[in-house]
Amino acid sequence: MIMKTPRKPSSNRVLLENRILRAAERAFATKGFSGTSMESVADSAGISKQNLIYYFSSKEALYHKVLQVILDLWVEKMVFSDDENASPKQVIESYIIEKLALSRDYPDASKVFAHEIINGAPVLKDYMVSHLKPQFERDVLLVKRWIAKGLIDPVEPEHLFFTIWASTQTYADFSIQIQLLMGKTKLEADDFDVAAKFLSNFVLKALGAQSD
């Protein structure tokens, strides 16, 4: 029996797909799904609209792929704790620092995600329940154990996470507001360092977990 061996994707194709995905991410981030036209993405990627459609057969498919790439990146980078014995201070501090690094390095990804959530998570709803919720519940349990052990003061762990997420992502999603209010043309690495220090201190102190 003869099996056709499908040609491996040319490196050119991989490169072009990445270029398209970056262009699409930027477009979706700044204009939303409806505000983004296939033609504008194609232009940004330097190809024709019809050629874009050859690579991604529909706008939905393109959007789904952009979301998937974002989630892969986030899931890969955003583990709250893989070490049961790490101290709350270590875990929270590095979590905040890494979250802020994502806001700094992938602001468009954060904005696409924000759009999706604000719009009611039409695409991600199922994924959130099936993947993010279990992870969330594990992390909540860990925080509860910290509380039970007296390592941090008692708080509602769920709201702790909502606060950390919101206050780290705001440096990506609402960066224009922060820039305008601080009189800057853009947020520099330095601004993120200050924010990381502020937030780490802030959260650790609020949790009574200053010392290690």
Added chain:
Amino acid sequence: MIMKTPRKPSSNRVLLENRILRAAERAFATKGFSGTSMESVADSAGISKQNLIYYFSSKEALYHKVLQVILDLWVEKMVFSDDENASPKQVIESYIIEKLALSRDYPDASKVFAHEIINGAPVLKDYMVSHLKPQFERDVLLVKRWIAKGLIDPVEPEHLFFTIWASTQTYADFSIQIQLLMGKTKLEADDFDVAAKFLSNFVLKALGAQSD
């Protein structure tokens, strides 16, 4: 010289305009500017598209008006402190409570604002610099005086505000995420009360301003 006295707007007109603005706010909140069609707004308001255009001559005009109504509401309700001698605890606690009340009572307004900011504040940029920034700088100064007086621990006041804004607005903008993760079909008043208590305690403790 004869001056035409323009007819006062009929009460019907005012009512209908409000109905349109509410419908538009909801549409812009859930679909963004580009994702919102004039026809869908008209349908929600129970009038024809052409009649909607009679009331608001363009989609831009409608969007601008929606934003203006939101800002009026926020500016009216969101004063950080009008009493120089109030204690930090009083000021911050009531600020957080009122911000959360806005997220609870006007989630669509919050989402429209979020869309606008994420998209780079194309409409609100000027307003933010001319109106919000001065107010922001006054509030920052007040916090700095608190620090100088030793009423709260030293923190960067700017980032304190970014954190409070982000973590209160997330209960409106990201409500679907919070719902899904907490296994609720919607956020109830009770959830907002818990959030208010959590955030107040959290922020006050982080600032070392627990006692009055």
Added chain:
DNA sequence: AAAAAGTTTTACCATTTGGTATAATTTTAT
């Protein structure tokens, strides 16, 4: 009552846009 101003409806249109069909060209495997 008549004029004027305000409101609603009907008919229509130009542009944008996501997408299809297909032909031409280039690249890869045998």
Added chain:
DNA sequence: ATAAAATTATACCAAATGGTAAAACTTTTT
């Protein structure tokens, strides 16, 4: 080299959408 597969370019289209023109109708003013 050549067939097959992959890629790119050309031509086109149907639906959606923001908006215009103008007639018909209603309410208010004088």
